[in-house]
Amino acid sequence: MKKLPTIEDVAKKAKVSIATVSRVINKKDKVSKKTTARIESVIEELDYQPSFIARGLSIRKTFTIGVIMEDVVNPFFSQIVKGIGEVLQNNGYFMLLTNSEFNSNNEKKLTQLLIKQNVDGIIIAPINNDSESLRILKENEVLFFAVNCRADINGFDYISTDNLLGGYIGTKYLIEQGYEKIMYIRGTDDQPSLDKLEGFKKAIIESGLKVKDQIIIGKAKTYDDGKRIIENFIKKNGIKSIPEAIFTANDHSALGVMRVLNDFNLRIPQDISILGYDDIDESGLMNISLSTIRQEKYKMGEIAANELLMKIRNKEENVAKQILIKPVLVIRNSVISKK
Amino acid sequence: MKKLPTIEDVAKKAKVSIATVSRVINKKDKVSKKTTARIESVIEELDYQPSFIARGLSIRKTFTIGVIMEDVVNPFFSQIVKGIGEVLQNNGYFMLLTNSEFNSNNEKKLTQLLIKQNVDGIIIAPINNDSESLRILKENEVLFFAVNCRADINGFDYISTDNLLGGYIGTKYLIEQGYEKIMYIRGTDDQPSLDKLEGFKKAIIESGLKVKDQIIIGKAKTYDDGKRIIENFIKKNGIKSIPEAIFTANDHSALGVMRVLNDFNLRIPQDISILGYDDIDESGLMNISLSTIRQEKYKMGEIAANELLMKIRNKEENVAKQILIKPVLVIRNSVISKK
């Protein structure tokens, strides 16, 4: 690795002090036009680039934001990452991307590492609401913003889809299509999943149906989870005990379920209607495209990054900013009206 | 942001010099058990974490690797990123992830920024072989490793799929199934795409067929590209002029093509066989699952990261390491034998 020219090299060559060089770089104090020109030409000549980390040490800012995601490959999260990355890049910030792999221990270690790394702020998709990472961030007074996480109690900033509403409108939609018995394939125990389930129940009750008449199984997060869970259900209860409508807590599991149903020669939506959640890109691709509840993933990333940068810039201690985005029902062709 | 305790705080509280504290942290020189214990307890007590950037300035290492990808959301790249990220994380390195968005100008700026940021090395998926970024990296003697890029001439280290072979075996396979007229939907002008096309031509010629009898169109990179290109072709030449076999340079376009064929009531594979390239997760999901050429994306990321770390650690100037991974034909059910 070649040693990069330093501010001192520039200063020597331009026959000025490093202070003066620093001034022309930061365009703050006045430097005579003559010397400015001379210094600038030397900078050009040496292809001098000020070192960010040296500057960081001096002004206590690294222009780096740590990002902790649960799984980058998952399109849901990678869309969020893209939104974050674009905003940061456009604002001259770096993104230090890390992966918690849905593991709380990793998550904790990563937040500590990022703090050691002196990031200017952190965007985190927390595994759960009472995650220790969140506590550490609060304790160290690190500026952070949470994504895909709703926790009004703790009073930290977050952005998330209104998943209670999402679960609700999805279920309502199925009921309106004439279904009275629905299989709900639930997600894990994180707040978004719990909210969706809550929304499901709310819609059921509100429509005069009974929760106990519905089939709630899970917990599914991936394509394989979806496959496994529905396969087990069929093995245990027989293919006929699957109701005519299935609502899953995420598109990935829905795709897995569809695959199994297809193998059993059940047609979608003629035999069984299926509704997903998330609206990942893949849901709309195939011949049977998945109706689903859309989450604004990219937008969540964008907003999280923008809000965090605002916090960093205006140091004012403002009240907690808690943002819920309304989900939207996307009707494709995996659900058919029963009426 | 709370001010974190420094090594000096620890030193004062433990009534030793900062040098001694530094020693127990880095476990190098000998420190008496007594003082070691005392210092460690103070560290614990203050929850002291050495600042990476201060250390970085001192030892000229940031334990940070810059990564320049073309598009993080694209599953092909996000798998690579995951491979890279995991290796780096396990080795105590950070990943500074950036997105060139297939734009050479961005790419150039990003490499300069990463250099300014004093990264210890860079992993780049270059947009093309004679990219200026590559020149800059060479010039500044930055340690780097390229992914998804083959360029024997310039003599830099890279890992890529042997795409010439991939294009070849895919085409061979279709020919073996009895197809003599194949539509090849090509990728862009980057080296991988050119190699695939070369492989396609090689197989055609080797089989006694003629390249001019085949239909080569493109350039496709995305799902929408695939849709658009096949739609335009149909509009221009009529649906009947589509040959019975299509080979696409990537799975995304294949999915787009499949979607259009489906809308025209053409069945896959009964009416038209289709072969993809990449083997992204989505290809195997649906009822008609895509036969394809597999690229080891995750593995490429892993290897690139490992090799780069080796270069960083053993400073020896070793010869260029140029790695080609053999692609594998994955047979699912989108191609049918004509015989």
Next chain:
DNA sequence: TTGTACGCGTTATCAA
């Protein structure tokens, strides 16, 4: 075994 003091590359404060 421990401490002093310098260097890493900047910014910022004060004098000149």
Next chain:
DNA sequence: TTGATAACGCGTACAA
């Protein structure tokens, strides 16, 4: 308008 020089937080020769 410019220049010394002290931070910033850490590692490390060298001295003690």
